[in-house]
Amino acid sequence: xxxxxxxxxxxxxxxxTMNPSHPEATHVxxxxxxxxxxxxxxxxxxxxxxxxxxxxxxKVLLPGLVEGHSHAVExxxxxxxxxxxxxxxxxxxxxxxxxxxxxxxxxxLREAExxxxxxxQPLFAWGLDPIFFGGRRMSRADLDQVSTTRPVIVxxxxxxxxxxxxxxxxxxxxxxxxxxxxxxxxxxxxPTGELLEFAAMFMAYRVVGDEYxxxxxxxxxxxxxxxxxNLAGVxxxxxxxxxxxxxxxxxxxxxxxxxxxxxxxxxxxNASSAKPEDGIAKMxxxxxxxxxxxxxxxxxxxxxxxIQGFTARxxxxxxxxxxxxxxxxxxxxxxxxxxxxYHRAGYQLHIHTNGDEASEVTLDAIEAAMVAQPRPDHRHTxxxxxxxxxxxxxxxxxxxxxxxxxxxxxxxxxxxxxxQTMGPDRAERMDACATALREGVTLAMHSDAPVTPxxxxxxxxxxVNRLTSSGRLLGAHERIAVADALQAITLGAARTLxxxxxxxxxxxxxxxxxxVLEDDPTxxxxxxxxxxxxxGTVLGGRPFPASGG
Amino acid sequence: xxQAIPLLVLGGFLGAGKTTLLNRLLADSEGARIAVLVNxxxxxxxxxxxxxxxxADTIELSNGCICCSIGxxxxxxxxxxxxxxxxxxRLVIExxxxxxxxxxxxxxxxxxxxxxxxxxxVIDAETVRCRAADPLVGDTVRRQIAAADLLVLNxxxxxxxxxxxxxxxxxxxxxxxxxxxxxxxxxxxxxxIGADRLPSLAHAATADHGEQFGQWVLAADRxxxxxxxxxxxxxxxxxxWRAKGFxxxxxxxxxxxxxxLVGRRWSLAAAPAGxxxxxxxLIGPPQxxxxxxxxxxxxxxx
Numbered sequence: 001x002x003x004x005x006x007x008x009x010x011x012x013x014x015x016x017t018m019n020p021s022h023p024e025a026t027h028v029x030x031x032x033x034x035x036x037x038x039x040x041x042x043x044x045x046x047x048x049x050x051x052x053x054x055x056x057x058x059k060v061l062l063p064g065l066v067e068g069h070s071h072a073v074e075x076x077x078x079x080x081x082x083x084x085x086x087x088x089x090x091x092x093x094x095x096x097x098x099x100x101x102x103x104x105x106x107x108x109l110r111e112a113e114x115x116x117x118x119x120x121q122p123l124f125a126w127g128l129d130p131i132f133f134g135g136r137r138m139s140r141a142d143l144d145q146v147s148t149t150r151p152v153i154v155x156x157x158x159x160x161x162x163x164x165x166x167x168x169x170x171x172x173x174x175x176x177x178x179x180x181x182x183x184x185x186x187x188x189x190x191p192t193g194e195l196l197e198f199a200a201m202f203m204a205y206r207v208v209g210d211e212y213x214x215x216x217x218x219x220x221x222x223x224x225x226x227x228x229x230n231l232a233g234v235x236x237x238x239x240x241x242x243x244x245x246x247x248x249x250x251x252x253x254x255x256x257x258x259x260x261x262x263x264x265x266x267x268x269x270n271a272s273s274a275k276p277e278d279g280i281a282k283m284x285x286x287x288x289x290x291x292x293x294x295x296x297x298x299x300x301x302x303x304x305x306x307i308q309g310f311t312a313r314x315x316x317x318x319x320x321x322x323x324x325x326x327x328x329x330x331x332x333x334x335x336x337x338x339x340x341x342y343h344r345a346g347y348q349l350h351i352h353t354n355g356d357e358a359s360e361v362t363l364d365a366i367e368a369a370m371v372a373q374p375r376p377d378h379r380h381t382x383x384x385x386x387x388x389x390x391x392x393x394x395x396x397x398x399x400x401x402x403x404x405x406x407x408x409x410x411x412x413x414x415x416x417x418x419x420q421t422m423g424p425d426r427a428e429r430m431d432a433c434a435t436a437l438r439e440g441v442t443l444a445m446h447s448d449a450p451v452t453p454x455x456x457x458x459x460x461x462x463x464v465n466r467l468t469s470s471g472r473l474l475g476a477h478e479r480i481a482v483a484d485a486l487q488a489i490t491l492g493a494a495r496t497l498x499x500x501x502x503x504x505x506x507x508x509x510x511x512x513x514x515x516v517l518e519d520d521p522t523x524x525x526x527x528x529x530x531x532x533x534x535x536g537t538v539l540g541g542r543p544f545p546a547s548g549g
Numbered sequence: 550x551x552q553a554i555p556l557l558v559l560g561g562f563l564g565a566g567k568t569t570l571l572n573r574l575l576a577d578s579e580g581a582r583i584a585v586l587v588n589x590x591x592x593x594x595x596x597x598x599x600x601x602x603x604x605a606d607t608i609e610l611s612n613g614c615i616c617c618s619i620g621x622x623x624x625x626x627x628x629x630x631x632x633x634x635x636x637x638x639r640l641v642i643e644x645x646x647x648x649x650x651x652x653x654x655x656x657x658x659x660x661x662x663x664x665x666x667x668x669x670x671v672i673d674a675e676t677v678r679c680r681a682a683d684p685l686v687g688d689t690v691r692r693q694i695a696a697a698d699l700l701v702l703n704x705x706x707x708x709x710x711x712x713x714x715x716x717x718x719x720x721x722x723x724x725x726x727x728x729x730x731x732x733x734x735x736x737x738x739x740x741x742i743g744a745d746r747l748p749s750l751a752h753a754a755t756a757d758h759g760e761q762f763g764q765w766v767l768a769a770d771r772x773x774x775x776x777x778x779x780x781x782x783x784x785x786x787x788x789x790w791r792a793k794g795f796x797x798x799x800x801x802x803x804x805x806x807x808x809x810l811v812g813r814r815w816s817l818a819a820a821p822a823g824x825x826x827x828x829x830x831l832i833g834p835p836q837x838x839x840x841x842x843x844x845x846x847x848x849x850x851x
Contacts, residue, residue, distance in 0.1 A: 172660050172661075173659075173660050173661045174659060174660060177659075178658075178659035178660070179658065179659065180655040180658045180659045181655065182655065183659060197652065197655070198623070198624070198652055198653065198655070198656070199652070199653070199654075199655030199656040199658070199659070200655070200659070201624070202624055202627060202656050202660075202662075203656070203659065203660040203662070205624060205628060206627075206628065206631065206660070206662055209628065209632075210624075210625055210628040210629065210632075213622065213624060213625050213628070214625070241621070243620050243621050245605060245606075245620075246605065270621050272621075273618075273620050273621055274590075274591060275589065275591045275592070278591050313685075324688065325688060327647065327648075327649070327689070328647040328685075328686070328689060329647070330647065331562070331563050331646055331647045331686055331689070332685050332686060333563065334563060334646070334647075357685070361685065
């Protein structure tokens with residue numbers, strides 16, 4: 001036996017353990033990066049010699065927060081200028097204040113433009129959300145104020161639209177004669193510079209190249225994502241859609257192997273990028289190479305589109321504003337085939353289902369797979385699942401399916417859901433956290449970063465308060481208690497990742513992963529949950545202050 | 550500025566036979582260096598003797614063709630393709646089994662990278678009517694049919710003759726486009742691509758294609774009248790599948806133009822340098838009265 005490693009004992013103002021048999025404590029002992037004991041100093045001292053770490057003595061510890069549905073691409077995007085309506089923090093901790101008008105957006109772009117070197121280097125920006133600008137749309141004239149010589153591209157928050165300046169329009173040969181749906185035109189028949197959908201956006205990317213798209217799987221991008229997670233108190237996060245190509249796997253290995261990388265990262269394999277048998281073979285090769293900070297094994301399926309983009313598949317009565325039903329990303333028979341194959345092979349599926357028709361088809365597929373091949377504790381998880389009703393939650397409970405709801409949508413798009421996509425009734429029960437808990441479904445909730453910023457405490461605030469960005473209370477009866485919300489962003493999310501035996505609560509034997517807070521989320525006014533200050537994290541017993549110091 | 554690359558978008562629901570058709574196309578591209586972008590890379594089966602090199606997402610063939618996996622991003626795949634040192638002569642994109650091919654095809658309708666030549670939708674004769682009526686996927690299937698310039702009614706060998714007739718009549722009612730009936734996706738490559746290199750007029754005039762399709766030639770060095778030509782081309786409907794020709798217009802007698810027609814979509818573009826105005830090759834169903842088609846076209850001559 002090698003000599004036992006030294007023991008560190010962290011003392012905190014309060015430790016909220018999420019372990020109901022020992023809910024609070026003041027000290028936690030750590031050895032080998034794992035939790036040796038939780039209790040008072042007296043109790044822990046019985047383990048023998050220890051080193052007392054009092055650097056967190058005035059902090060509140062929670063289990064390290066778990067983001068069950070995010071995309072590491074957000075890390076790479078911070079190389080570029082952010083022009084969102086809401087405040088957002090970059091990986092360096094810098095606050096990018098929200099921009100309240102097109103003029104403010106143009107102002108920030110001009111600053112960014114001035115900082116670019118080579119005259120022809122394109123200026124990329126992201127996060128524009130014109131729905132908050134009172135009906136005014138950005139035009140090429142706005143972006144021509146930024147540059148008339150350099151290509152300028154501003155991608156919208158949804159990712160499905162962009163605005164470009166005249167330089168791009170000219171180089172892409174997009175003009176009055178461009179009669180495709182995605183090139184928007186003004187009353188005089190000239191392109192406004194707003195491009196939507198695949199074809200029109202392709203023409204713009206063709207001018208500037210694929211650099212912006214490629215940064216998503218760069219090592220630098222993954223590193224930046226680790227910093228973003230750290231700022232939000234997150235110690236475990238998913239990268240929930242990854243082709244796991246050799247180059248990207250190599251970047252993941254390289255980045256997560258570094259001792260100073262503060263995150264456990266779980267990439268989920270984009271199953272539709274390969275035939276099931278090939279994907280299963282690939283997973284079988286990757287899973288044994290997992291490390292404590294890089295876990296392979298999750299499998300992602302995309303079944304439909306988005307509700308706000310009217311591409312989600314809805315059951316009757318469909319979209320509130322009468323738009324036709326959305327589109328499948330995979331045909332229902334493919335969903336059945338992939339679910340069956342990966343279920344049989346023993347993998348855990350995370351399945352994107354936004355509309356309730358997509359959720360229904362997916363539940364049918366899981367049920368059929370379970371009948372064909374019984375498998376205890378599979379924990380297949382419906383992701384987003386924003387429109388599920390009580391009956392669907394009951395099916396999830398009886399099938400052993402978990403859910404990860406998109407609570408941030410309540411704030412960001414709740415008003416649009418109320419007035420356009422779902423109408424009042426269904427909007428008030430969207431992302432029905434209370435129903436999920438009432439029906440006994442394992443619940444997590446998420447940001448879908450970069451769609452909305454990674455920040456589980458904000459996500460918890462959304463589920464607890466259900467306020468839209470205009471201040472509307474959307475579904476009072478679906479609000480959940482702070483304790484339940486904190487559970488969902490720790491142990492609940494850990495259960496959806498099949499890691500609840502390792503993380504998600506502060507108890508003996510688990511990894512010493514903590515979210516370190518300046519304020520006590522169980523004591524603040526629930527309306528202030530999103531403002532609880534994050535000091536940083538502890539990962540495997542090693543403190544990672546968000547300040548970097 | 551390089552010439553826009555002719556684009557064929559291949560649509561059709563799962564299992565309709567798109568991959569089989571693409572495998573045939575890669576094996577015999579009629580001499581054209583085509584790039585084929587596919588969803589199911591694993592199902593691409595080309596004769597290994599033809600493979601010049603292969604990696605995780607690209608196969609290069611010794612006949613100059615390449616096949617690329619679309620993976621999770623068609624955008625990135627297209628950008629990578631355009632960045633290759635030698636761009637392909639033609640591009641074929643396989644839309645996913647649930648995609649609306651028109652959405653992808655729009656890249657060939659504006660900008661100058663690609664020029665849409667056709668949207669071809671492959672139909673499974675056995676299942677299409679059932680699927681079109683399905684509450685979950687009916688809208689998807691009907692969108693794919695509506696987007697097509699030419700329909701390939703595949704798997705005709707798997708249904709009884711009267712069923713085939715019924716499917717065919719139903720398709721004619723929902724989409725006014727020409728229909729090619731086939732089995733095992735055995736569509737002649739010339740019908741889909743080969744555009745810039747259709748058999749020479751002399752060869753075309755004498756070729757015997759059995760019952761699969763008819764091929765006719767209008768040899769003409771006189772110019773056409775633009776409006777009359779347009780009217781004639783629009784009038785053929787299901788009688789014509791494909792046409793290609795080098796011709797002149799009375800309105801611009803100095804320019805030699807390339808005529809391309811696939812199903813209901815046709816275009817006139819500048820012909821490659823050195824092309825002579827020799828006439829038009831026409832391909833259609835074997836039962837078409839080729840002489841009547843030629844006469845209609847002849848009447849559009851100046």
